[in-house]
Amino acid sequence: xxxxxxxxxxxxxxxxxxxxxxxxxxxxxxxxxxxxxxxxxxxxxxxxxxxxxxxxxxxxxxxxxxxxxxxxxxxxxxxxxxxxxxxxxxxxxxxxxxxxxx
Amino acid sequence: xxxxxxxxxxxxxxxxxxxxxxxxxxxxxxxxxxxxxxxxxxxxxxxxxxxxxxxxxxxxxxxxxxxxxxxxxxxxxxxxxxxxxxxxxxxxxxxxxxxxxxxxxxxxxxxxxxxxxxxxxxxxxxxxxxxxxxxxxxxxxxxxxxxxxxxxxxxxxxxxxxxxxxxxxxx
Numbered sequence: 642x643x644x645x646x647x648x649x650x651x652x653x654x655x656x657x658x659x660x661x662x663x664x665x666x667x668x669x670x671x672x673x674x675x676x677x678x679x680x681x682x683x684x685x686x687x688x689x690x691x692x693x694x695x696x697x698x699x700x701x702x703x704x705x706x707x708x709x710x711x712x713x714x715x716x717x718x719x720x721x722x723x724x725x726x727x728x729x730x731x732x733x734x735x736x737x738x739x740x741x742x743x
Numbered sequence: 744x745x746x747x748x749x750x751x752x753x754x755x756x757x758x759x760x761x762x763x764x765x766x767x768x769x770x771x772x773x774x775x776x777x778x779x780x781x782x783x784x785x786x787x788x789x790x791x792x793x794x795x796x797x798x799x800x801x802x803x804x805x806x807x808x809x810x811x812x813x814x815x816x817x818x819x820x821x822x823x824x825x826x827x828x829x830x831x832x833x834x835x836x837x838x839x840x841x842x843x844x845x846x847x848x849x850x851x852x853x854x855x856x857x858x859x860x861x862x863x864x865x866x867x868x869x870x871x872x873x874x875x876x877x878x879x880x881x882x883x884x885x886x887x888x889x890x891x892x893x894x895x896x897x898x899x900x901x902x903x904x905x906x907x908x909x910x911x912x913x914x
Contacts (some may be wrong), residue, residue, distance in 0.1 A: 644744075644861050645744070645745055645748050645789065645860060648852050649748075649749075650785075650861065652849050653755070653785065655845060655849060655852065656756055657755060659841045659842070659844060659845040660756065660759045660762075661759070662841050662844070664763030667763065667837055667838065672768050672771070672810075672813075672814065673762075673768075675810075676763075676810070677762070679775065679802075680762065680763075680775070680778065683779060683802065687785065690786055690794050691861070693791065693794075693866060694791055699866055699870040699873070700874055700879075702871045703871050705791075706797065706871070706875065707882060707886055709798075709801050710886045710889060710890060711886075713806055713893070714890055715893075716809055717809065717894070717896075718893050718896050718897050721898075721901030722900055722901075723817075724813060724816070724817070724901050725900055725901060728903075733817075733819070
């Protein structure tokens with residue numbers, strides 16, 4: 642038992658990313674789509690942390706801070722869009738709103 | 744340390760599966776919080792306590808509270824139409840493709856020369872701050888501009904529908 646192989650950390654990040662991708666493709670409820678996006682961003686952040694600790698460089702963790710900033714911005718804009726969607730269409734089903742009108 | 748890493752990694756994966764398969768929005772949000780806290784534990788196990796603490800405070804704390812507020816505000820119920828979409832006919836294809844993607848990526852990482860193991864030596868907040876406010880200062884300011892833009896966008900998009908807008912209806 643001498644530490645965690647770098648590959649295992651990266652594989653965990655890849656598994657989480659694939660789960661988020663499956664959720665993104667599978668779900669049509671906007672809340673679940675946003676949560677899948679959060680999962681994918683989070684797995685990218687995990688990969689940065691794995692890289693940072695593997696090479697003992699602080700840049701990866703600085704990048705993690707920026708990823709978290711991006712996630713916060715994305716979540717706020719996405720949730721505002723979701724509220725607007727619900728007020729206009731009374732549903733969160735993305736299949737309802739991707740029909741074109743004009 | 745290894746045990747903590749593998750256990751919390753397993754918890755993270757299982758909780759994420761709970762997120763993408765759940766039909767009740769509140770349950771899914773709780774699963775996502777568990778998943779984020781498991782990832783934070785992974786950070787602690789890897790020797791990044793600063794990132795782990797930030798993950799809990801910012802992600803599991805602030806961002807997830809936003810999600811919970813929105814779920815409460817919209818008073819969402821477990822939706823029935825979604826049940827039709829959870830039939831295997833719909834998700835078998837995409838998840839099979841994503842599984843192939845996963846196998847490809849895992850084998851790619853296994854073959855590669857990432858090299859070395861993580862002994863869990865600590866990277867403190869001091870080193871990160873010196874990086875952020877030294878050579879990366881411009882990136883910090885760009886992040887501040889991004890946050891400001893997100894603030895303006897969210898307050899503009901999320902406003903109540905005014906009487907002027909109700910004519911068109913279309914987005």
